[in-house]
Amino acid sequence: xxxxxxxxxxxxxxxxxxxxxxxxxxxxxxxxxMLTMVGIDLREVRIVADDQDAIVEALNALRSRxxxxxxxxxxxxxxxxxxxxxxxxxxxxxxxxxxKAMELLAAMYERRGMEFTEARKRMARMPEGxxxxxxxxxxxxxxxxxxxxxxxxVPQVFQAMLDALLPSxxxxxxxxxxxxxxxxxxxxxxxPLTEVQKNHPETSIGxxxxxxxxxxxxxxxxxxxxxTVLGAAETEVIAMIEAIGRSREKHQP
Amino acid sequence: xxxxxxxxxxxxxxxxxxxxxxxxxxxxxxxxxMLTMVGIDLREVRIVADDQDAIVEALNALRSRxxxxxxxxxxxxxxxxxxxxxxxxxxxxxxxxxxKAMELLAAMYERRGMEFTEARKRMARMPEGxxxxxxxxxxxxxxxxxxxxxxxxVPQVFQAMLDALLPSxxxxxxxxxxxxxxxxxxxxxxxPLTEVQKNHPETSIGxxxxxxxxxxxxxxxxxxxxxTVLGAAETEVIAMIEAIGRSREKHQP
Numbered sequence: 001x002x003x004x005x006x007x008x009x010x011x012x013x014x015x016x017x018x019x020x021x022x023x024x025x026x027x028x029x030x031x032x033x034m035l036t037m038v039g040i041d042l043r044e045v046r047i048v049a050d051d052q053d054a055i056v057e058a059l060n061a062l063r064s065r066x067x068x069x070x071x072x073x074x075x076x077x078x079x080x081x082x083x084x085x086x087x088x089x090x091x092x093x094x095x096x097x098x099x100k101a102m103e104l105l106a107a108m109y110e111r112r113g114m115e116f117t118e119a120r121k122r123m124a125r126m127p128e129g130x131x132x133x134x135x136x137x138x139x140x141x142x143x144x145x146x147x148x149x150x151x152x153x154v155p156q157v158f159q160a161m162l163d164a165l166l167p168s169x170x171x172x173x174x175x176x177x178x179x180x181x182x183x184x185x186x187x188x189x190x191x192p193l194t195e196v197q198k199n200h201p202e203t204s205i206g207x208x209x210x211x212x213x214x215x216x217x218x219x220x221x222x223x224x225x226x227x228t229v230l231g232a233a234e235t236e237v238i239a240m241i242e243a244i245g246r247s248r249e250k251h252q253p
Numbered sequence: 254x255x256x257x258x259x260x261x262x263x264x265x266x267x268x269x270x271x272x273x274x275x276x277x278x279x280x281x282x283x284x285x286x287m288l289t290m291v292g293i294d295l296r297e298v299r300i301v302a303d304d305q306d307a308i309v310e311a312l313n314a315l316r317s318r319x320x321x322x323x324x325x326x327x328x329x330x331x332x333x334x335x336x337x338x339x340x341x342x343x344x345x346x347x348x349x350x351x352x353k354a355m356e357l358l359a360a361m362y363e364r365r366g367m368e369f370t371e372a373r374k375r376m377a378r379m380p381e382g383x384x385x386x387x388x389x390x391x392x393x394x395x396x397x398x399x400x401x402x403x404x405x406x407v408p409q410v411f412q413a414m415l416d417a418l419l420p421s422x423x424x425x426x427x428x429x430x431x432x433x434x435x436x437x438x439x440x441x442x443x444x445p446l447t448e449v450q451k452n453h454p455e456t457s458i459g460x461x462x463x464x465x466x467x468x469x470x471x472x473x474x475x476x477x478x479x480x481t482v483l484g485a486a487e488t489e490v491i492a493m494i495e496a497i498g499r500s501r502e503k504h505q506p
């Protein structure tokens with residue numbers, strides 16, 4: 001077994017609407033799924049308001065700590081879209097109307113016979129030195145600066161930008177996982193599962209209660225970066241559940 | 254117009270499964286809705302792993318900054334449920350098997366003819382001095398210590414605990430909101446909407462693009478703590494949209 005490569009990441013979701021409840025975030029879960037698939041460990045997520053100080057502080061905390069930082073939201077054409085300015089401030093660089101983005105947007109609005117308004121020109125703004133993240137849905141690009149990737153909040157656009165971005169990023173050894181369904185609640189499996197976890201220190205075993213309105217069952221999720229390690233732990237979890245079942249049968253009258 | 258009372262809050266969602274994508278969080282959006290309704294401003298959300306250092310650091314950052322801090326997850330009976338320990342550590346107090354919680358759980362398992370296992374006893378653990386947050390769904394209580402409210406991750410239980418908790422909390426002046434649908438995209442309304450925002454500094458006006466797969470429209474959300482202030486801004490937003498419509502008719506061939 002070769003030593004696994006760990007690549008970490010964080011997400012910063014930006015928007016008053018996420019904190020007021022008006023919009024239910026869909027990007028965090030999608031990013032989590034995609035990063036897990038490619039072998040990037042999402043370690044922390046923060047949601048902050050459309051507030052420059054809050055964005056700058058959270059971004060600087062996250063970008064110094066994690067290999068990759070993904071942001072969502074606040075890059076549209078209206079006055080409450082302040083992400084480009086806040087990211088520029090966090091990096092201490094100018095926020096400019098980036099020439100290539102201006103060209104892309106001007107051409108797109110000309111094709112569609114629409115005016116390239118001052119508001120629309122806001123969507124070409126990004127920190128000086130940033131590179132584009134393509135937006136195949138609605139043209140206005142996201143942008144990357146150092147280890148920070150700034151994407152739209154609209155889920156269709158966020159997802160398209162992420163698809164365009166991911167192949168270019170450094171990734172690590174993917175975490176493999178197996179889920180074993182247990183008909184028993186966490187209270188029944190807690191003690192033996194602790195033993196299984198101790199016997200398999202290179203795995204991370206989580207247990208997730210399900211509640212059907214009457215009783216609890218459990219999904220046991222085993223995670224490891226090595227298939228052999230994973231398989232050994234899975235075998236022991238299955239044996240544990242069978243043992244609980246046999247012990248219950250014995251106690252039937 | 255009397256001066257509004259502002260009461261702030263943050264949420265700390267705890268769990269590896271939220272960061273791996275296995276579980277899509279439902280508690281953040283629910284908490285946001287409920288807090289908005291009662292007049293508590295949710296200002297920040299963090300999601301961290303089942304990792305003691307990460308929980309302690311995030312909790313201490315949030316509890317010093319916001320009036321209320323709500324946590325979800327990690328209070329079940331298995332080895333990966335470490336929230337009670339982490340919260341105790343953050344406050345520098347012992348994590349104990351709280352006697353009243355032990356009684357509640359012992360009585361419940363006795364009624365159900367189930368063994369009160371060591372694992373199940375873990376659910377009675379909380380920082381010394383904490384008070385219960387009742388759990389009408391599955392008995393095992395959440396707990397409150399100073400301005401921190403520790404609740405379950407299972408959404409049905411989280412919601413029931415929050416319902417039990419909220420009436421006891423200090424709340425502020427609720428934010429009122431009106432949504433005006435605009436058939437025009439953000440690029441068309443961006444400039445005039447900026448003017449409306451400037452004319453109504455006591456409101457917060459957000460614009461949220463909708464994308465139907467072909468074109469963008471916009472929801473304009475006006476928020477304020479005073480109904481008169483809110484109504485005046487709404488009137489001007491509606492007038493703005495009508496003006497855009499008239500200007501478009503003029504340009505028709």
